[in-house]
Amino acid sequence: MEDIMEILENAISERLELAYFMLIEENEEVKESVESVKELSARLHENKDIPKEARRQIEDYKDISGFIESELQKFIYTEGIKDCIKLLKLLGILA
Numbered sequence: 001m002e003d004i005m006e007i008l009e010n011a012i013s014e015r016l017e018l019a020y021f022m023l024i025e026e027n028e029e030v031k032e033s034v035e036s037v038k039e040l041s042a043r044l045h046e047n048k049d050i051p052k053e054a055r056r057q058i059e060d061y062k063d064i065s066g067f068i069e070s071e072l073q074k075f076i077y078t079e080g081i082k083d084c085i086k087l088l089k090l091l092g093i094l095a
Contacts (some may be wrong), residue, residue: 012077
């Protein structure tokens with residue numbers, strides 16, 4: 001069962017990554033936002049006026065927020081799969 005769950009997690013991660021790149025390609029606003037985040041991150045690292053400890057806290061915040069967002073995406077995607085299966089069963093397509 002663990003092997004199946006690992007395969008499922010890998011498949012979901014791969015699908016989410018593909019969806020992320022498709023979103024950037026198709027949505028100009030998202031593409032611009034991604035570029036803005038990259039720029040801001042670079043400026044943060046280059047800014048010598050920000051104390052090292054404050055910079056580390058900002059990076060920690062960014063990393064933790066990114067982790068939470070990633071886990072939320074996986075959870076929502078998995079719940080969507082479950083909803084699809086329930087709907088297919090309700091429609092009699094799956095037993």
